[in-house]
């Protein structure tokens with residue numbers, strides 16, 4: 254703690270600098286002139302790479318010191334600050350570990366940033382299809398058997414890319430996956446965008462850096478106190494060429510990084526170094542008490558909370574209890590209806606809705622009253638909703654993966670034709686379709702559209718989910734290759 258107080262804080266340096274009488278004959282154009290600070294935004298400390306403030310793309314001074322602190326906190330070999338979100342770390346991280354045209358093994362439920370990296374690097378893919386959890390209709394963990402088989406069948410694999418935790422908080426056995434991959438000399442990149450808070454206390458699963466992954470990407474802004482876009486790229490082990498990663502990062506990150514964002518990252522790291530236990534102890538206590546009180550739910554259920562145990566979900570290796578996944582499957586509510594009631598009646602805005610569930614996100618910054626408010630709302634809604642008889646609509650998406658006919662890079666710039674959804678069956682998609690959040694493509698350019706794909710789009714549209722497509726004509730039309 255003493256050490257941290259003595260070390261240079263980027264935020265404090267910016268504040269001190271803003272108080273000095275220095276005439277800014279440099280970018281940004283607002284010139285730190287208070288006459289233009291009419292919107293309350295922190296222009297007074299918004300600077301560029303002036304003397305004494307180092308350079309994100311080639312750090313040697315205060316930014317290097319800040320990154321080294323991040324590395325110490327997470328136990329990495331090297332940590333890079335990201336001001337363009339996890340997206341930039343995923344693009345650069347993947348590019349640093351492959352050559353154009355290589356083959357990669359990836360979990361099919363990856364974020365679109367992973368697919369964009371595949372497209373840009375002309376990669377061939379072997380997809381891992383996580384089992385669907387029956388009750389919640391969400392993707393489970395990537396199992397070791399799946400990885401073993403994929404490596405066995407694809408000896409030319411150059412990289413394994415896993416998302417853990419998923420958007421819904423499902424964690425895979427990264428230590429086991431890394432062991433299998435490293436036996437064959439294959440590096441592992443983990444998109445841990447949703448897990449920057451993991452590995453600090455025993456109540457949460459460990460993180461992928463401790464599990465031995467080669468590159469781990471964290472969106473600090475998702476689960477820890479930083480400004481939006483703040484993220485980290487960590488390197489572990491000896492496989493990664495750090496110079497190459499650094500070069501790739503300078504391609505995918507802005508050459509004018511915001512010092513406000515970097516100071517926000519540094520402050521978050523300092524906070525965790527100084528107050529880890531003070532922050533996580535009350536958070537866990539609030540989560541556990543929230544969970545206990547959910548035992549009285551009769552109609553709704555919450556994943557791994559209340560009476561629901563992880564043992565009920567054989568496809569889930571571990572779960573991040575910070576995520577609150579509320580299942581409406583057995584009730585007269587859809588996910589969207591539940592989100593609407595929470596918003597309109599209780600003024601609670603949740604993170605994401607799907608056909609039969611909603612995702613609420615929590616963090617060390619949530620006060621006890623937030624948990625109580627959500628708890629009371631859920632208990633009341635649970636009394637109001639009724640159980641339905643018969644089959645609830647199910648998420649059919651990942652029961653069978655769409656067949657890949659072309660690599661994404663081979664086909665994504667073709668013009669093709671726009672057709673009605675029903676007419677697209679058996680044709681190759683020329684665009685991505687996803688719901689945002691979570692930004693996981695339901696179809697990818699080069700994949701063959703099936704009836705299952707179209708039924709899945711329709712189920713989502715009917716349940717109130719807004720689907721987006723690269724070329725923008727959904728829900729009516731989709732762009733396909735007509736042979």
Ligand SMILES: Cc1ncc(COP(=O)(O)O)c(C=O)c1O
Pocket residue numbers: 337338339340341364366416419420444446447472482484690691692
């Ligand atoms: C699993 C996953 N990976 C990566 C990203 C991209 O993160 P960012 O918004 O920090 O670029 C997201 C964003 O939602 C995500 O859910």
